[in-house]
Amino acid sequence: MTVNGHxxxxxxxxxxxxxxxxxxxxxxxxxxxNSEQPAKDEEGPTLxxxxxxxxxxxxxxxxxxxxxHDHYLHGQPKK
Numbered sequence: 001m002t003v004n005g006h007x008x009x010x011x012x013x014x015x016x017x018x019x020x021x022x023x024x025x026x027x028x029x030x031x032x033x034n035s036e037q038p039a040k041d042e043e044g045p046t047l048x049x050x051x052x053x054x055x056x057x058x059x060x061x062x063x064x065x066x067x068x069h070d071h072y073l074h075g076q077p078k079k
Contacts, residue, residue, distance in 0.1 A: 005014040012028060020026075062072065070076040 001018075003014055003016070003018050005012050007013070062068070064078075065072060068078045071078045
């Protein structure tokens with residue numbers, strides 16, 4: 001069963017009356033509308049920014065590892 005509602009004064013209010021037994025467990029899923037989504041600048045760090053500290057950490061890889069990683073990891077023929 002899906003029931004719609006909204007937040008009013010910090011409480012969840014259902015849009016229509018639903019006969020639920022006292023103590024019934026429910027799950028609330030927040031649905032963000034376009035007006036509530038953060039601006040592009042507010043989304044946080046990019047994938048590169050989150051992982052840039054790992055760049056250059058491994059120095060002893062074969063020079064063709066990027067091209068042939070399937071060969072080194074899974075035994076596939078080299079490209």
